[in-house]
Amino acid sequence: MRPRGLIVAAPRSGSGKTTLTLGLMRALCRRGLTVAGLKCGPDYIDPAFHAAATGRQSYNLDSWAMPAPMMQTLAMQVSESADLVICEGLMGLFDGVPSAAGRSGATADIAGAFGWPVLLLLDVSGQSQTAGALALGCAQFDPRVQIGGVVLNRVGSDRHRNLASAAIAQAGLPVLGVLPRSTDIVLPERHLGLVQAGETDGLEAMLEKLADFIEAHVDLDAVLAIASASPCDLQAGSVPFAPPGQRIAIARDAAFSFLYPHILAAWRAAGAELYFFAPLADEAPPECCDVCWLPGGYPELHAGRLAQAENFLAGTRRFAATRPVHGECGGYMILGRGLIDAGGERHAMLGLLDLVTSFATRRLTLGYREARLVGACVLGAAGARYRGHEFHYATIAEPGEDASFAEVIDAYGSPAKFSGSRRGRVTGSFFHVIAPA
Structure with a gap:
């Protein structure tokens, strides 16, 4: 099995990965696609939002905590009968812990293990052409990682968009979306992260609003075009976690x-x-x-x-x-x-x-x-x-x-x-x- 997918990632936390991920998921579901979600790392809140956005269970993939066969099994289970897998990264694309190769817990490990291209989200507030250097650095830092395209976030004006987009093009990467600064698109948070999906008032309306926002500012056809099938043939297996009782x-x-x-x-x-x-x-x-x-x-x-x-x-x-x-x-x-x-x-x-x-x-x-x-x-x-x-x-x-x-x-x-x-x-x-x- 070789599921088709992509990874939403960014150079740092707080760039808007969850906003882009949820908006993409719901917008593509509204097109009639069956979308499956995955989350890099040990986040226990985002998968519930993925499930609400797609109507399907989302799992975590953690390269530090999970052996490779377990991650393959979970990815297979999630992607069964899905048209597209969208995997949300954690922190910065390359942020992990000291470890053996491929076991750092970083989003880049998941990109390398499954061969899915990265949709790189850049928060360009406070910068313009420097965004090109960031994108180029992410594209060249790790040979396992393929940057399929870039989405700019928190863009303040047409001039800001043009300067940043030109710099990204100079780095040899396509800009697939430009998200303007918005105070209306805010996910509620508390001390351990987002307020949980089950506690979020008006969650369905919020997901529709996110989908409208992403659909208006991101080229969904171009995003679908960069998604690719995993080059590795995922093998079925079991998740090695014995229940504590019957x-x-x-x-x-x-x-x-x-x-x-x-x-x-x-x-x-x-x-x-x-x-x-x-x-x-x-x-x-x-x-x-x-x-x-x-x-x-x-x-x-x-x-x-x-x-x-x-x-x-x-x-x-x-x-x-x-x-x-x-x-x-x-x-x-x-x-x-x-x-x-x-x-x-x-x-x-x-x-x-x-x-x-x-x-x-x-x-x-x-x-x-x-x-x-x-x-x-x-x-x-x-x-x-x-x-x-x-x-x-x-x-x-x-x-x-x-x-x-x-x-x-x-x-x-x-x-x-x-x-x-x-x-x-x-x-x-x-x-x-x-x-x-």
Whole structure:
């Protein structure tokens, strides 16, 4: 299988990749094309927007966390029966971590692995002809990467457009679109990125507005013309992620939503049954389940409601008395004795682990991690290794006396350290798992 696709990328974050990606997806869907989405790197928000724009599930591709066969399988699953795959990059095109060739986590790794051309988005605010040098540098920096065309963003005037476009042409690259500065095209954000798709008011109308904007300022036929089939024949396989139980209770609402779609799909493919429940609606884990999974999300924004959700609290404690419960990031915070919100108020949580976390004392923690399990738990046997990441502002106010969940290392060679907590059947950490190491 050789799916036809392209990659939307930029030299830096904040250039407007998601705006261009979503607008292209919806505009091309309106033409009658079946469009599939992918996201480079460990972003758990953008794939939900892709799904809303296209009506199809989107997956992450992460060259640092995932082995090549796993990425091929996910790309195959997403692109089945699709006319076009649009893969949204992360950060800058070449931004990654020190690693073996092709395993840096950079968008360029995905371009190299799948052979899809890059639609390069340049934010040209504050510059004009220099845009040509940026485009030329991106085109020549890595021989694996083919720049198929350029879209200019935040263009202020006709003269600005003409100067920047001429410089891009001098670099030997076609300009396929010019997006003017606009205060009307803004995606709502919060401290971990975009407001989630399920919480975005008027999402459908917003997607239509994005499609109108892109259709008016981008040559869609030219974009379709640069998309190409992957030169490598993707091979079918399985995603190596064993489910933690046969019947899995999974928290899912505005406070708990950060669980990668490829993990849920792998669990289902292995025969697991997934039961979703909403702590904010005071729902407890279903009693029929074997294991409870509390994903990351935004519990710090809902700490007061969660502290008053008596059925959820009592039901989860009752569940944990006989069955495993695991929490990732936000789920880890809820498992502790307390959560201090941004205003400094402390709220009692489940008390299944001994820590207290704080959103009043904030510090950004971000980066790839490889975790080795200290003891057997829902993720596997002691010594099992997983790759994933951390991304949170919350801190640990009181670490408590629990044993550690895992020993972790980052991607930069820092000394290993113990992380997370475990007490009986209950485990948790700020670590988001992506794939077995």
